[in-house]
Every structure is written in structure tokens, then in C-alpha cells.
Amino acid sequence: MEKIRGFYIGRFQPYHYGHESVIKHIAEEVDEIVIGIGSAQLSHSPNNPFTAGERVLMVTHALEESVSLPFYVIPIEDIQRNALWVSHARSISPPFNEVYSSNPLVVRLFRESGTEVISPEMYERENYSGTEIRRRMLAGEDWQSLVPPVVAGVINETDGVRRLHDVSGSD
Amino acid sequence: MEKIRGFYIGRFQPYHYGHESVIKHIAEEVDEIVIGIGSAQLSHSPNNPFTAGERVLMVTHALEESVSLPFYVIPIEDIQRNALWVSHARSISPPFNEVYSSNPLVVRLFRESGTEVISPEMYERENYSGTEIRRRMLAGEDWQSLVPPVVAGVINETDGVRRLHDVSGSD
Amino acid sequence: MEKIRGFYIGRFQPYHYGHESVIKHIAEEVDEIVIGIGSAQLSHSPNNPFTAGERVLMVTHALEESVSLPFYVIPIEDIQRNALWVSHARSISPPFNEVYSSNPLVVRLFRESGTEVISPEMYERENYSGTEIRRRMLAGEDWQSLVPPVVAGVINETDGVRRLHDVSGSD
């Protein structure tokens, strides 16, 4: 019997419990997971404060604690040409046969390429979102409760909240 | 005490026992290893037949069998500007504090950036080389004995030898 | 006597009767027409749903029906450097000696390069515009009457309205 390898992509700015709830759900249905770190080339901006390398670290540490099947964490740069994006993602990822995404563009692009896509619900989307977490970081509110402790650890080691303040031009 | 994370980069076209001997040696000196898949954008050419995704699969499966410490496998595209390469590699890899390389350019670029580099000896370099393995694939000679069985498995599943023949214009 | 070849550029997302009215007007004044498909690299987005190839098809079929002189349909990618755009357009188009455009940037760039530009009026610009057509597609209103039947045919064959819905995140 062939192995089922599922693909899930996000920007993970930062990784949070919303991602975790989706990935745990996927983990019940596949043998292995490929996590794509989207917009890998972006960092040090208000919407994309963390580098791809920092995000690889967050995701890897978080998945080591929450899922027990094999996984791959792959930085994927934007390619600025939607019509080529599926080929791009497939060429730098281990081969996968199922795709999980709620992003309408990702869903459409995979469907046009002949790959069916499963759109999982994300848990409490209004709180568990990168936008909300970055907002709280800038406002000095609690954000740690929205991410796994190992992710908070990576952010603190890289002085991430201070970086977000600086690149947002706030103080 | 801070963790030591070592960085090792190769093109892995394909991964072979020469790489394994170096990585086992590194594994004795660090806590975690980051493996960079160099020239990640190249594939389907005589010198670079395999995609980054296929190489991620080879390296991951091989390391699962040969080392017991945590590792990260990161595709790294060429950037065509040597003076920026170190920043590029650092931005998409988890942070590392030791670099292992025998490539004179990699050594020089890291040294100019202030990072010391350790140049390990590679075991039987004349046989255990991607060039020799690709030559044997085209000549119909034994190449399987130069790579771990899991790597031969990935190559066979992706019809790799036939692809190499095709893109080399040989028959 | 030398042949007069006119150049006209648009994004054609999609091609509509406004374009047709301009092109018919140009056709009265030149011997041959070069149609540039602008922003050729864009597709699958709310403002640029169609690929360059689909737009080549729309324009070619439409011009076969509406003009009787020779024409060339050339996809032109954006170059992100305005100062180079005229050279870029000239290098991938058959040589032309007259330019028709109402786009202020295109007009300025050609003028600085020493080429005079003719700015034709577009017929009923408020209705015959890509923006209005894409709005109607999303709203489920009549858009077919704004484009030639062969263009509606191309859009329907490529499931274009559904694609626009999907990439717009609407339903």
C-alpha cells in the first residue's frame, strides 16, 4: 500500500495553536506531513517579522511535541507567477498526494493542476491568527498563550517582539 | 550551556556514502545538524538530475538511519551573488554556530563573514562523488553500492536513471 | 513606401468592446498592428484572472473577426523598471513605428525615448472596462454583452468566472 503524504502550507508569522489544531487533524488522515513555509524570502517587516530559518525552528519544535508521524519542513519562496506556483511547490517538496488548505488561491491552483484539496476548519480563527498575535505583540498584550511554549521560546531567543516593534516603526 | 548546531551544505546529486562519512563525523561534535541542499532550483540536467524535493527525501531517509541527533534539511537556492550568499543561507536556515565545508568558496565566504569553518576529509573521494555516480548511471555500471539503500530507493521510485539518460541526450 | 506598423498595449483582463473600438480606429491608419499583452506574468488574481495564453487566444480570435489587416499578439511581462520598459517592449515585438496608448506612463516613456504617441479615445469607458466586467462576473450580472462572443467563449471554456470567484475568495 502506498504511503499518503499530506501537504500543508502557511506563512507561520508566527506558528500558533490554530495551525496546531489543523495539523493534528491532518495527522489523523495521512502517513507523513510536508509543511511548507510560505513567503520564505520575507522577514523583518510588520506582517512578516520572522525569517524562514526562525520559522523552520518554530514549526519543527512545535511538531516534535504535538504529532508523532514523520514530517518535513520546507521553506518555499514566493514565485510571483501564480500559474507556476504548484510546480514550484512540488519541485522543492518531497512528493505529496493530498493537499490541505483553506486559502482560496492555493485551493484553485491545485485544483487546476488536477490535485484535490481538503479545506480544514481552523480553530477559533479570530484569536488564533498571525495578525492578532502580531497586534498583541505591538500592543504589549498577552500573545504567549496563543502559541506553543517552544514557539514563544524561539521568538524570545531571537528578540522577536523588539524586532517587530522596530520594523513597525513603533516604540 | 548553549546548543552547538553545525551547518553542512552539498548539492547531493545524489546523496552518497561520502556525504555519510562526513556527516557521521560532524555528528560526533555537535548537538544538531542543519543540512543545506545547495542549488535547490536546479534539476533535470546532466549534472543536477534530481529536484530539491527528491534530494530532501534522500537526505532525510539516509540520516534517519545513520545519525541519532536532531537534523534539519533545508533547500537553498543559488543567489548568483557570492557576497550575499552567507546572509542568504543564514536567513533560511535555523541559526547555526559551526560550519563544515571543503568547498573553497564556501570556506572563504564564511570566513569573511567572521565564521570559522572546519574542513572535514571526505572518504575515498574519487569513488564517492556525485560525478562518478552519475557517470556510472549513464554507463550502466554499478552505482547502487555507492549510496545507501534508501537513496537508491528514492532514485528508483522517481525513475531517476532514465531521467538522467533523457536529459543527457544519451540512450 | 515603408510599411506603418502600429503598437497597442493592454492587459486585456478580459478583451472587450472598448479595446475593439480603439483597434478598429487604429486599423484605419496603419498597415499592420502589434498587440502587446501587458503584465503577461500575472494570472489567477482578482485583477488579473486570465493567463497570458488565454488572453492571446481572446485577442487573436477577436481580431480575426473585426480587422482585416495583419496583426501580431505578443505577451509582454512586466519588467519592474520603468526606465527599461520601452527597450523591453521593442525587443520582443516586431519593429513598430507608431504607438497608440492612453496610459500616461506608457505615453511618457515612449516620448522620452523619442517616439511620438497617439492617444485614442476609448468608447464608453465607464462600461467597457476590465474592472466593470470583472465586477459583473463576481456579482452574477450580465458581462457577456461587453465582450465579443468569441471572448466569452474562451472565458467559458477555461471556467473563467468560477476561477475569478475562487481567487477573489468570494463564493
Add this chain to the structure above:
Amino acid sequence: MEKIRGFYIGRFQPYHYGHESVIKHIAEEVDEIVIGIGSAQLSHSPNNPFTAGERVLMVTHALEESVSLPFYVIPIEDIQRNALWVSHARSISPPFNEVYSSNPLVVRLFRESGTEVISPEMYERENYSGTEIRRRMLAGEDWQSLVPPVVAGVINETDGVRRLHDVSGSD
């Protein structure tokens, strides 16, 4: 019954009777032809003297004289990533369902994407080749007999032989 649209790609530096013999053969088997002008971004070099625009002109004029079915002439820039090339070519060309090529890489890439490829024989390949024609241009030998008269016309109008001399550093 669905239309059969065939795709044929070449660099056409310049277009010659060898291309014509292949295209006439294809024309017997399809309803429409898409001609891709490969390496469209290259010009003014010893192996690629002509711009994409000049090559569009050569191919268009030559096909107007030699085939009677509809055709599209599409400049296609190199994308430097073989794994994405098929998606790239498909996104800027009208949709096609048959591919004709003798280039081993093109054949392989389309096959991996699930498209069958037909490899036509080229007539007297040793003479009817761009390499031979450019050699003759530099040597001052007869090259005109290897290309259709309309192609020789385009080359002469653009002072092509002198350009080839200049960029080859010969005199």
C-alpha cells in the same frame, strides 16, 4: 470534435528550411499550431544574434507562405528552473494538446508532466541548422539558400549579418 492544437518550440536563430520541413509535417496532423520562440530574452550574442521580435517576424512571415492553418507565435523566456518550464510554457501559450520536439530535455519535461511528445525527424540536420547558418554568415559563405527568402529579408533589414560579426568580435 475537439480541435487539435500542436506545440513546437525552437530558438530560431534564425528560422530555416529545417524548421519548415518539421512544421509542414506537423501541419498535416493538427488543426492549429503554436510556435514557441525559445530563449526569447537572448539577443546580440554569437549564438543568439536576433531579438525575440525579429524572430517573431521571421517565423510569422515564413509560416504565412508555407502553411495554411491558423498559428500563434509566442516568445518564451527561459525560466532557469527546469522543473517549472512546462507550467511556464503552458501559461503563456494558448492551450495545446500535442507537443512536437526532438530536444531530449523538452521531451522529458513534458513526459513527466503527463503530456506525450512526438519527435519528428528534421530534414538534413547537418546543413539546416542555426549553428551552420551562423558559421556561414561569419565566413562570408552562402547562407541565404538555407532559409526562406522572407527570412533573409528580415535579416537584411535588421543588418543581421553585420550584427553577428560585431557581437562575435570578428571583422
Add this chain to the structure above:
Amino acid sequence: MEKIRGFYIGRFQPYHYGHESVIKHIAEEVDEIVIGIGSAQLSHSPNNPFTAGERVLMVTHALEESVSLPFYVIPIEDIQRNALWVSHARSISPPFNEVYSSNPLVVRLFRESGTEVISPEMYERENYSGTEIRRRMLAGEDWQSLVPPVVAGVINETDGVRRLHDVSGSD
């Protein structure tokens, strides 16, 4: 004793007395100045009307009149990857050991690379800003008093106000 070379970057769209006040201040503290012309690839747009070459001319002429120490004027293209920007700027500029900037992103990026940054106050920032000057150019108000006469000269020679009108689509 080693020479102190200071680095200061701006877009200079156009160069104005605000820049001059900062540069005069820097000139008191260093031996040589490197002026980076940021976003060098941009021109002919409402926010970036002038080419890099025109800005080199403005800055060079202005500094010849206002400072008496050696200076270098270096066009620096954007690199679209913040994590690589410092390496990029350092690779095309003469080596510098002090950085002057009030841009929060530039400050942060240099600090993460281990370079301290001095943030000088800009004189009357609300008036002496490129945004205000371009607004006045479009409104037909006095802008000449905000820039050195040699800068106004460069702008007039290149028909700069007319260009700004044209690319802004105003009249």
C-alpha cells in the same frame, strides 16, 4: 589611525535641504561619506519620478557645494529580501564603519548585523520631505526653495516636473 567612513542612505526623490542638514552634521564626525541612492531601480512613478542617474547628479552637485570631505555616491537597487539587504549594501559600497539612518528598518537590519547606527534629527521634517516637494510640484506651488539651486537645475534640465505630472496621470 584608521579613517572613519560614514554611510547614509536615502531615496532622494529629490535631494533637498533636509538631507543637506543631516549630511552636514555627519560631515563633522567622519573622514569620508558614502551616500547610497536607495531604490535605484525605480523611476517614472509618482513617488519615484527620478532615475538613479539623475539622483546621482543631484547629490553629487549638491555635496560639491556643501561639504568639503571626500564622498562616494552609490546607486543601490532594492533586493526584496530584508535579511540580505545589509550584505547587499556593503558589497557595492566602499567599506564603511559608521551608519547614519532614521529609517527604523535600516536601523534594525544594521543592528542585527552587529553595526551600530546613529539616528540624526532631520531639520523641519514636515516641509523638507520628498513627499511635500512632489506634492508642491504637482500643485504648481513653490518647491524650488526646498532644494539647493543645483538640484532645481538638474530637475529642470530633465523636464522633471512635467514628467511627474505625466506619470501621475494629472495635467
Add this chain to the structure above:
Amino acid sequence: MEKIRGFYIGRFQPYHYGHESVIKHIAEEVDEIVIGIGSAQLSHSPNNPFTAGERVLMVTHALEESVSLPFYVIPIEDIQRNALWVSHARSISPPFNEVYSSNPLVVRLFRESGTEVISPEMYERENYSGTEIRRRMLAGEDWQSLVPPVVAGVINETDGVRRLHDVSGSD
């Protein structure tokens, strides 16, 4: 009377007395000189060991000693599209009205754009060449006598000969 500004481009890997002889000759015929540092993005390779910034320094210091008219030193990255190169060079350089070059491609490209080019003789080309100087650096022979002392100074400060050895894989 309008100012005559001459343009001269080289890679300057490194700057040597052959360049100086040409530039002194140009200086007799123009009011100002623009020096383009070609292939600005290349460094740390056997044929292009020095960064653009290091080359700006070499050229600036050398010209300060050998010519007495105003000059501009402009790094110019390759653009990989010959047909756009003249527009590219013009957009990042101060406007120039005379071009000096012996490079056949540069001569041809400027001529096609309508700019006449003057091809100066270079003094003792077989010795005064970057190729010869880099060969001598690797062979441990005298190279200092072929370059102005200030250039040798820049090379020594950046540990240039050692870098060339390292990136050449020699020892």
C-alpha cells in the same frame, strides 16, 4: 556651450595602468567622465575576485591621482538581456553624450541605440590586462607594477590576493 560627458565601462578586476592610459586619453576630449563598474554583482570568483565596492574605491582613488576633471563612478549590474543593456546603463548613470569602448558588444549595442562610440587603443594590452594580473597574483609573480600604488593598497587592505587563491581553489 553644453558640457561633454564621456562614458567608459570596464570590470576593473582590478583597475590597472591599461585603464589609466585610456582614461587619460578620454580626459583630453571631454568635460566630465562617467566610469561604469561592469558586472557589479560579481565577486569572490576566479575571474571576478573584487566586490563592486572595492572596485569603486580602486577607481576613485586612482582617478583622483591621474585626472583633474570631475568624474562619477557607478556600479552597473549585468542585466542578462543585451537588448536592454543600453537603457539600463543610461538609467543609472548621469546623462552622457560620448561613449568610449573597445568591447565589440558594447560598441554594437550603443550603435543600434543611435549613439556613436569611440574605440580607444589600450596601452600594451597583453600585459596590462586583468587576466594577466590575476594570473600573476596566483603564480606569486610581480603584479604590483601593473597597477597604481593606491590600487595595490586597496587590494592589500582587503586581503585580495589571499581571497583570489581561496576562491580559485589553489593554495
